[in-house]
Amino acid sequence: MxxxxxxxxxxxxxxxxxxxxxxxxxxxxxxxxxxxxxxxxxxxxxxxxxxxxxxxxxxxxxxxxxxxxxxxxxxxxxxxxxxxRRTGHSANFEDVPDLEKEAVSLEEWQPEVIPGLLQTEAYMRGLIRHGAPYTKPEAAEERISARMARAKLWELPDRPEYWGIVRESVIRNTPLSAAVMAEQLEHVSALIRSTESIFQIVPETTFWHPLRRGTAKIMTFADAPQLVWSDGNFVGQMIDYPPLVRQYRRAYDLLRAAALSPEASLTLIDEVARTYRDEADKEGRPA
Missing domain, CATH: 1.10.260.40 (lambda repressor-like DNA-binding domains)
Incomplete structure (x- = not known):
């Protein structure tokens, strides 16, 4: 030894x-x-x-x-x-990247954007440009670097199992360019398949479902209780109160049932990505 x-x-x-x-x-x-x-x-x-x-x-x-x-x-x-330790992350989020790497499984719900661990750099820049245009350039670069560093989790040999769920509007309704969205959705599809992860889409026709408000990241550990991270526009909190964690757990399990199957979800992502790619190719052609 x-x-x-x-x-x-x-x-x-x-x-x-x-x-x-x-x-x-x-x-x-x-x-x-x-x-x-x-x-x-x-x-x-x-x-x-x-x-x-x-x-x-x-x-x-x-x-x-x-x-x-x-x-x-x-x-x-x-x-x-x-x-x-605070570089590129808000004070209340600073523990999350380490917890993600320590977890044996990550399950998250993002009703508004592609989950951070799956974002491309171009997509992240677009989020800052449209969602926080007042951000100073140096602060924006710190946030982007920190977000990209989190994605190194996918390279770990003992990375956690991953399950993500988003609303269909996340992949369809966006101010970002067709080229950026094509790259982003192609990245999601390739990453989910190559890591044998699971990703689901809640269709727009499903108006009522669990966890309609806010986000949820459920982190499960080998030798510690589950934790839930949830945030809104300007606030976020780590939830460790067992009864409340169980409520999130039950709601997330019901949300899986409301979403398209993993296979159908990836098929939809591929179809939308092709549409964006065709649109981007047309925009790039000379008139």
Whole structure:
């Protein structure tokens, strides 16, 4: 077995924070399992924090301080470590990219746009141009880079299973050019097929269905409770209250039944992509 690798505390603030957590834990003679006991988090979660790869949530910081007798040190410093990780994501979303990689399955509902993990760069630029035209160029580039970095999840050998659902209007009603939409839908189709993922479309003729308002990303983990991320135009929240998570779980399962089958959904995406591609080709031809 290879030797255990110590986190490099000099690399950045989260690594320094994680190295200190590991030092204090080992000084107390506790294993990760013992430190996690009594908290709402799993062992793998704590391990990621010690390696500087995850932010310490406030509830866990308080638990660690109480267990290790560190007089509030980790609670006081967890916000500093959090701020150091914020690049291209809003403060309330910053945990989501790491959670996506840690999850064993991701299930999401997006009624307005293509889900972020499936977006092309051109599509993302279009979203910013039409949805947030006041965004400064440097901030826009940070957001785009962060979004593209999230998509590296698809390259992981142990990537989570993925299931996405969108409304039909997402692929049909758009201010973006035919060329951008053709590329985007071709990308979705190829990615879903190559990764053996599932993608469904809720047809426009289905006016009433579960989760009509807002988004939902249900994240399932091997050794921790399910979490749900939901957002609107200017707000977002992580939901971990078990009864509410179960409500989202039941609503999402009903939403699957309201959508077209996975096969029919991909067929529709391919048909719409061809229509956009033909339109783009015509626009590119000389008069």
């Amino acid at each position: 290879p030797a255990k690798k110590d986190p490099d505390a000099s690399e950045n603030i989260p690594c320094f924070y994680g190295a200190e957590l590991r030092y204090r834990r080992e000084q107390a003679g506790l294993t990760l399992e013992q430190l996690a006991e009594g908290s709402y988090r799993g062992v793998s979660y704590l391990s990621l924090i010690e390696r500087g790869e995850r932010r310490m949530p406030i509830d866990l910081a308080r638990h660690v301080d109480k267990t290790l007798g560190t007089d509030g040190f980790f609670e006081r410093r967890c916000e500093d470590a959090s701020k150091a």
